[in-house]
Amino acid sequence: MAVPKRVFVGSLATETNTFSPLRTDLQDFKDSFYAPPGAHPPTPTLCSAVFPVARERARQYDWQVIEGTATWAEPGGIVNGRTWEFLRDQMFEEVRAAMPLDIVLLGLHGAMVAENCLDCEGEIIEGVRRIVGPDAIIGVTFDPHSHLSAKRTDNADIIVVFKEFPHTDFVIAAESLVDLAHRTSTGEVRPRISVFDCRMIEVLPTSREPMRGFVDRMKALEGHDGILSVSAIHGFMASDVPDLGSRIVVVTDDDASAGDRLAERLGMELYSFRGRTRPEFLTPAAALDAAAKLTAGRGGAPVVIADVWDNPGGGVPGDSTIVLREMMARGVTDAALASIWDPIAVRTCISAGEGARLPLRFGGKMSAAAGEPIDAEVLVERVVRDAVQSFGTSVVPLGDSVTIRVAGISVVLNTVRSQIFSPDAFSNMGIDPLSRKILVVKSTNHFHDAFSRIASHILYAAVDGPYPSDPAKNEYRNLTRAIWPRVEDPHANDTGQERLHVR
Numbered sequence: 001m002a003v004p005k006r007v008f009v010g011s012l013a014t015e016t017n018t019f020s021p022l023r024t025d026l027q028d029f030k031d032s033f034y035a036p037p038g039a040h041p042p043t044p045t046l047c048s049a050v051f052p053v054a055r056e057r058a059r060q061y062d063w064q065v066i067e068g069t070a071t072w073a074e075p076g077g078i079v080n081g082r083t084w085e086f087l088r089d090q091m092f093e094e095v096r097a098a099m100p101l102d103i104v105l106l107g108l109h110g111a112m113v114a115e116n117c118l119d120c121e122g123e124i125i126e127g128v129r130r131i132v133g134p135d136a137i138i139g140v141t142f143d144p145h146s147h148l149s150a151k152r153t154d155n156a157d158i159i160v161v162f163k164e165f166p167h168t169d170f171v172i173a174a175e176s177l178v179d180l181a182h183r184t185s186t187g188e189v190r191p192r193i194s195v196f197d198c199r200m201i202e203v204l205p206t207s208r209e210p211m212r213g214f215v216d217r218m219k220a221l222e223g224h225d226g227i228l229s230v231s232a233i234h235g236f237m238a239s240d241v242p243d244l245g246s247r248i249v250v251v252t253d254d255d256a257s258a259g260d261r262l263a264e265r266l267g268m269e270l271y272s273f274r275g276r277t278r279p280e281f282l283t284p285a286a287a288l289d290a291a292a293k294l295t296a297g298r299g300g301a302p303v304v305i306a307d308v309w310d311n312p313g314g315g316v317p318g319d320s321t322i323v324l325r326e327m328m329a330r331g332v333t334d335a336a337l338a339s340i341w342d343p344i345a346v347r348t349c350i351s352a353g354e355g356a357r358l359p360l361r362f363g364g365k366m367s368a369a370a371g372e373p374i375d376a377e378v379l380v381e382r383v384v385r386d387a388v389q390s391f392g393t394s395v396v397p398l399g400d401s402v403t404i405r406v407a408g409i410s411v412v413l414n415t416v417r418s419q420i421f422s423p424d425a426f427s428n429m430g431i432d433p434l435s436r437k438i439l440v441v442k443s444t445n446h447f448h449d450a451f452s453r454i455a456s457h458i459l460y461a462a463v464d465g466p467y468p469s470d471p472a473k474n475e476y477r478n479l480t481r482a483i484w485p486r487v488e489d490p491h492a493n494d495t496g497q498e499r500l501h502v503r
């Protein structure tokens with residue numbers, strides 16, 4: 001009888017906006033998601049889907065799964081050095097204690113930056129490789145808003161990245177990784193990673209063309225001609241690191257040259273999309289004008305306006321008042337907004353209680369670029385302890401939260417930072433989202449999947465704020481490669497060979 005394969009799973013993930021006024025420490029991980037070994041819930045988080053998937057496949061694959069810690073902090077500012085070293089060393093200890101191992105599966109985000117480390121995931125994968133030795137299989141999932149260093153590709157055997165933005169396929173990516181790790185362990189396949197550096201940074205929503213078709217083509221390539229997996233790393237513009245930018249990752253069955261060629265072909269196709277992937281970004285005034293026209297004199301489904309840059313999912317505080325102030329100035333009513341992060345105001349409203357009316361200062365506290373705080377007479381409409389919203393099958397905490405009514409607009413104030421993913425962020429807070437003409441959400445595109453099911457129209461409003469949304473002008477000090485849009489044609493001096501990632 002075969003000896004079961006020993007498989008370690010771990011997850012350490014956050015997305016670091018190095019320009020954010022926030023800082024990230026252990027408490028931020030504990031506030032968002034922290035599951036000690038064996039305590040991972042049956043539902044996945046964005047980056048920890050390898051846990052439930054490995055559990056589910058364990059019997060079929062004859063795996064003995066050893067679970068490490070899984071933790072995730074909401075995207076924020078630079079991770080403090082002690083927190084990073086603690087979480088990293090804890091994972092290394094867990095891997096060491098689990099030895100001997102045949103397979104290590106890591107659910108990482110890929111854009112974690114600590115004050116003393118610009119490539120946390122590179123250091124994690126390299127460190128795990130040192131512990132498990134050259135023969136164990138290391139498989140990793142990344143969020144597409146990742147960076148990618150040679151340290152990572154040199155030390156991992158398999159890399160699978162979520163293809164969709166919104167990331168509706170994070171469980172599918174974990175399933176793909178788990179299956180490929182199994183097939184590798186049986187000797188059925190020998191994965192080889194090929195990478196192409198697109199030398200660009202762009203917002204790449206896959207809910208619309210040209211990215212929609214690109215993702216469908218990537219998917220269609222998998223499973224044929226020795227192509228095991230195809231991924232696109234979009235990159236994360238709010239992070240000042242050397243490896244910032246888009247990459248194509250192709251995993252072949254022991255055919256690196258075919259993988260390199262495919263990665264280059266797809267990479268140059270992705271590069272050709274630059275400048276035409278975003279939806280139309282309106283000013284707040286233009287978005288509200290458009291929403292007023294669309295909703296004039298009719299009931300029916302709401303118009304959803306995304307405040308795309310004040311997105312806590314991109315690491316900013318999420319306490320901008322700019323769109324709300326514009327709504328109040330115009331006398332907009334019959335509207336709701338989620339959410340403004342303001343633990344102090346939430347505390348005050350909870351003390352006042354549901355039904356209380358009080359003068360309140362809220363929002364606009366964490367940065368000089370996100371509008372002034374709003375001072376207004378508010379009604380506390382709803383108090384919810386430990387409020388949550390859903391993101392696919394994942395449950396996302398908002399912390400203690402309140403709904404206040406200010407000048408006819410219902411506004412959710414929360415204590416655990418999160419972007420808005422689903423209409424239940426409103427309904428769980430006592431707001432029927434279908435009863436409002438306008439819903440404003442703080443999110444770049446993750447809201448799109450769930451809200452497109454209830455919205456009559458979706459509008460994107462871009463507000464200058466604390467998010468470094470212009471990569472041509474952002475003050476990157478660690479980025480040394482030429483990338484578009486900082487350079488008009490970063491591929492101008494390429495020879496074919498230089499285009500390929502050197503391993």
Ligand SMILES: [Zn+2]
Pocket residue numbers: 143144145167
């Ligand atoms: Zn992402």
